[in-house]
Amino acid sequence: MKEKQLLIFNSKGIYCPQAQVYLDPWKPVNRAIITHGHSDHSRFGHKHYLTHHKNVPIIRHRLGDINVQGVEWNEPFTINGVTFSLHPAGHIVGSSQVRVEYKGEVWVFTGDYKTEPDGLSTPYESVRCNTMITECTFGLPAFKWKPQEKVFEEINKWWKENQEEGKTSVLFGYTLGKAQRILKHLDTSIGKIYTHGAVENMTEVLRPQLLLPETHLITRETSPKEIKGNIVVAPPSAHGTPWMRKFVPFETGTCSGWMAFRGARNRRATDRGFVLSDHCDWQGLLLSIKESGASRVICTHGYTHIFSKYLTEIGYEASTENTEYDSEKDDVTEVETTEKV
Amino acid sequence: MKNFAKMIEELDSTNKTNQKVAALSEYFARANDRDKLWTMAILAHRRPPRPVNTTLLRTYAAELAEIPLWLFEESYHIVGDLAESIALVVPNDTHSSDKSLSEILDELVLLKAKSEQEKKSYVQSMWLQLDYYARFVFTKLLTGSFRIGISQKLMTKALSNVTNVDEEELAYRLMGDWSTKDTTFEELVFGRNEQAYVSKPYPFYLAYALENEPQDLGDVSDWVAEHKWDGIRGQLIVRKSEIFIWSRGEELVTDKYPELAELLNFLPNGIVIDGEILPYIEGQIGLFNDLQKRIGRKTVGKTILQQVPVIFKAYDLLEHQGKDIRKSSYKNRRQLLEELVKKSAAAALHISEQMEFNSWEDMSAERDRSRDKRSEGLMLKKKEAEYQVGRKKGDWWKWKIAPLTIDAVLTYGMRGHGRRTNLFTDYTFGLWQENEEGKKELVTFAKAYSGLTDKEFGQVDAIIKKTTLDRFGPVRSVQPTQVFELAFEGIAFSNRHKSGVAVRFPRIIRWRKDKKIEDANSLDDLKALIPE
Numbered sequence: 001m002k003e004k005q006l007l008i009f010n011s012k013g014i015y016c017p018q019a020q021v022y023l024d025p026w027k028p029v030n031r032a033i034i035t036h037g038h039s040d041h042s043r044f045g046h047k048h049y050l051t052h053h054k055n056v057p058i059i060r061h062r063l064g065d066i067n068v069q070g071v072e073w074n075e076p077f078t079i080n081g082v083t084f085s086l087h088p089a090g091h092i093v094g095s096s097q098v099r100v101e102y103k104g105e106v107w108v109f110t111g112d113y114k115t116e117p118d119g120l121s122t123p124y125e126s127v128r129c130n131t132m133i134t135e136c137t138f139g140l141p142a143f144k145w146k147p148q149e150k151v152f153e154e155i156n157k158w159w160k161e162n163q164e165e166g167k168t169s170v171l172f173g174y175t176l177g178k179a180q181r182i183l184k185h186l187d188t189s190i191g192k193i194y195t196h197g198a199v200e201n202m203t204e205v206l207r208p209q210l211l212l213p214e215t216h217l218i219t220r221e222t223s224p225k226e227i228k229g230n231i232v233v234a235p236p237s238a239h240g241t242p243w244m245r246k247f248v249p250f251e252t253g254t255c256s257g258w259m260a261f262r263g264a265r266n267r268r269a270t271d272r273g274f275v276l277s278d279h280c281d282w283q284g285l286l287l288s289i290k291e292s293g294a295s296r297v298i299c300t301h302g303y304t305h306i307f308s309k310y311l312t313e314i315g316y317e318a319s320t321e322n323t324e325y326d327s328e329k330d331d332v333t334e335v336e337t338t339e340k341v
Numbered sequence: 342m343k344n345f346a347k348m349i350e351e352l353d354s355t356n357k358t359n360q361k362v363a364a365l366s367e368y369f370a371r372a373n374d375r376d377k378l379w380t381m382a383i384l385a386h387r388r389p390p391r392p393v394n395t396t397l398l399r400t401y402a403a404e405l406a407e408i409p410l411w412l413f414e415e416s417y418h419i420v421g422d423l424a425e426s427i428a429l430v431v432p433n434d435t436h437s438s439d440k441s442l443s444e445i446l447d448e449l450v451l452l453k454a455k456s457e458q459e460k461k462s463y464v465q466s467m468w469l470q471l472d473y474y475a476r477f478v479f480t481k482l483l484t485g486s487f488r489i490g491i492s493q494k495l496m497t498k499a500l501s502n503v504t505n506v507d508e509e510e511l512a513y514r515l516m517g518d519w520s521t522k523d524t525t526f527e528e529l530v531f532g533r534n535e536q537a538y539v540s541k542p543y544p545f546y547l548a549y550a551l552e553n554e555p556q557d558l559g560d561v562s563d564w565v566a567e568h569k570w571d572g573i574r575g576q577l578i579v580r581k582s583e584i585f586i587w588s589r590g591e592e593l594v595t596d597k598y599p600e601l602a603e604l605l606n607f608l609p610n611g612i613v614i615d616g617e618i619l620p621y622i623e624g625q626i627g628l629f630n631d632l633q634k635r636i637g638r639k640t641v642g643k644t645i646l647q648q649v650p651v652i653f654k655a656y657d658l659l660e661h662q663g664k665d666i667r668k669s670s671y672k673n674r675r676q677l678l679e680e681l682v683k684k685s686a687a688a689a690l691h692i693s694e695q696m697e698f699n700s701w702e703d704m705s706a707e708r709d710r711s712r713d714k715r716s717e718g719l720m721l722k723k724k725e726a727e728y729q730v731g732r733k734k735g736d737w738w739k740w741k742i743a744p745l746t747i748d749a750v751l752t753y754g755m756r757g758h759g760r761r762t763n764l765f766t767d768y769t770f771g772l773w774q775e776n777e778e779g780k781k782e783l784v785t786f787a788k789a790y791s792g793l794t795d796k797e798f799g800q801v802d803a804i805i806k807k808t809t810l811d812r813f814g815p816v817r818s819v820q821p822t823q824v825f826e827l828a829f830e831g832i833a834f835s836n837r838h839k840s841g842v843a844v845r846f847p848r849i850i851r852w853r854k855d856k857k858i859e860d861a862n863s864l865d866d867l868k869a870l871i872p873e
Contacts (some may be wrong), residue, residue: 141408142416142429262353262425262477263762267795271355305812306415313409 035111054094092177611663
């Protein structure tokens with residue numbers, strides 16, 4: 001191990017001492033490079049934000065009037081001799097990995113990422129490095145995603161069946177990322193798409209950069225009759241609230257990687273669970289690590305202990321670090337990252 | 342198998358009873374008789390014996406998934422269900438098996454006697470031939486646990502829809518000793534096999550807990566009360582000069598209680614008594630803790646028979662002179678029961694004393710004496726009530742005494758199962774005790790995993806993850822920071838427990854966020870609750 005590390009984990013975040021820059025810090029700092037717009041990665045209070053330009057409208061929407069600079073992918077910039085660049089992470093729109101190079105040594109911080117192209121966010125690109133700091137939210141062999149076409153086939157079929165039974169479909173997914181991915185792939189020949197306010201707001205922010213189908217915001221004036229048989233896209237927090245009364249009779253569905261678990265499906269108490277994640281599955285993680293050529297891997301949030309133990313066993317120098325990203329987050333405790341504040 | 346798996350998936354993906362019954366009815370309407378019979382057997386917890394032990398299943402799965410066994414085990418701890426873990430890690434193949442449910446189950450019955458190599462190749466090839474959900478269901482059949490939230494009641498309802506046989510009649514037909522080996526769907530549902538009926542118990546009538554004031558039940562003179570004894574609810578059957586004792590879990594336990602089997606010599610043919618198996622030591626009703634020494638033993642030796650003799654405390658008479666009398670009034674059944682018990686003059690057959698009160702206040706006063714009498718409270722029964730099927734409101738109520746409580750500190754968390762998968766929901770609690778050096782330390786005394794809301798479980802889960810001290814597979818030791826109020830029904834000294842105390846039915850009743858860990862109770866406080 002080197003005497004002086006290029007990136008270290010301190011009480012505020014992932015820190016580059018040479019450049020005096022933080023990556024996705026969880027406490028207020030001077031300079032922050034932000035991977036993506038989910039609230040556990042882009043927090044309040046930094047003096048200066050730097051992120052991919054596609055993420056700029058997202059964090060502006062969430063954090064208000066901040067001092068933020070947008071950059072392009074694969075466009076290196078240098079701070080005090082350290083070269084940084086952002087590379088697509090495929091997690092959500094505008095999500096990046098951060099490549100950090102100093103004196104020939106290369107580190108990559110993945111942020112959150114997925115390898116399967118979702119038709120919406122810029123697809124993940126493998127970046128060669130010596131040390132990879134990877135998330136492992138779904139770092140267990142029990143997680144194996146189906147191709148998204150299959151999942152959306154199921155979702156559209158479910159919508160159609162509900163419609164035939166005279167029911168409205170209510171589909172839950174996180175407001176930033178998942179909701180737009182759902183919108184993008186719904187079969188609008190079946191019916192109209194209605195949205196919850198939180199989903200509508202975020203989608204509005206993203207429309208300039210994405211091609212998304214027409215949505216109808218549900219307001220107090222929206223009549224139950226017009227919604228009937230159509231689909232409603234809402235954040236998970238709307239489940240079980242009086243807001244849902246308008247849709248009776250309805251069927252509910254949740255889109256999340258956690259829906260792979262029967263227990264999690266039953267706990268959410270939605271009628272259907274669709275396994276749809278914006279993170280890598282087990283094979284996705286292993287493959288990306290292999291392709292990066294990294295010899296050293298640091299596992300941050302997720303099943304870090306198990307995942308790093310396995311990496312060690314197959315020959316990597318692997319370790320874990322504690323962060324304040326929503327580690328081990330679950331469908332129940334997962335924070336909604338979307339409400340405008 | 343495909344249809345069966347699809348039906349199970351439908352049952353599993355809804356929590357609406359109507360939809361469950363509909364899915365099950367649809368399946369019954371289309372399945373062949375043999376598949377129907379096996380389905381009934383499985384849902385009524387009559388599975389074929391486990392053909393392959395779970396240790397082997399784990400190694401088969403890890404091998405197919407090309408992962409080390411420890412990694413499979415870790416995944417299992419998190420998934421919380423073995424069959425589900427296997428179904429998740431095994432790769433998906435494109436083959437698909439068209440075998441029917443009964444074909445597969447018949448193969449599983451034969452598999453038990455086969456060599457380990459044959460077992461492995463059979464199981465692995467089946468896994469690869471089934472899609473994810475069918476693989477999960479198939480593995481559930483292999484591991485023998487099949488809890489998917491379908492009650493016997495629900496199954497009976499669906500079956501009744503399809504066969505037009507009355508639900509209560511079906512419930513009765515499905516009781517007792519039957520297996521797919523020696524009956525057919527026709528015979529079980531429509532036929533009447535006299536031999537099978539000799540040992541058949543009736544469905545138990547169960548009471549709900551009284552939640553409102555007893556005054557709401559109306560005139561006290563319409564009601565009688567008994568103490569609610571804390572043993573094993575059972576049915577004692579004497580027919581054709583044979584005796585059968587069934588537990589409420591539909592387990593035939595005649596051989597476990599030889600002193601009760603001897604009642605055959607004291608009782609006439611054609612009777613069925615509902616009652617409770619109770620420990621009876623030196624002329625006094627014992628604690629459930631005493632009875633526990635006999636539960637689970639296959640053979641009962643002389644010593645244990647002397648240490649913990651049992652009696653049968655009779656509650657009700659369901660069959661008299663070979664006739665089903667469940668529809669006659671309780672008053673009438675009770676009178677016949679009293680005569681029967683008196684006439685038998687058997688030492689091991691007691692009658693549960695019946696009490697009438699002039700006022701609800703008097704009854705309440707009797708309830709307050711329950712702990713001294715070693716009962717859990719009172720059972721309230723309407724004099725005119727029929728003996729019903731299953732848990733019903735209205736004519737019977739259990740009116741239990743308030744539980745004992747203590748404030749304890751959370752010391753370990755374990756990942757839950759089922760709908761609590763991937764959350765730390767099973768907790769271990771400690772109480773304070775001074776060690777030899779005069780320092781206070783926490784001594785483990787109970788585990789509990791019920792009593793919190795989903796939201797609270799989520800919060801405790803987060804605290805456990807944040808304050809983890811050490812990891813032992815699915816278990817984590819935590820920095821003691823949280824106090825919970827635990828309730829339990831009974832308490833006794835025990836040398837099987839580290840704390841020296843055993844509590845019965847411990848559960849969480851309140852999260853004492855207002856208390857610091859120093860404010861929690863001590864082990865001595867707990868011991869002070871033990872009755873003399």
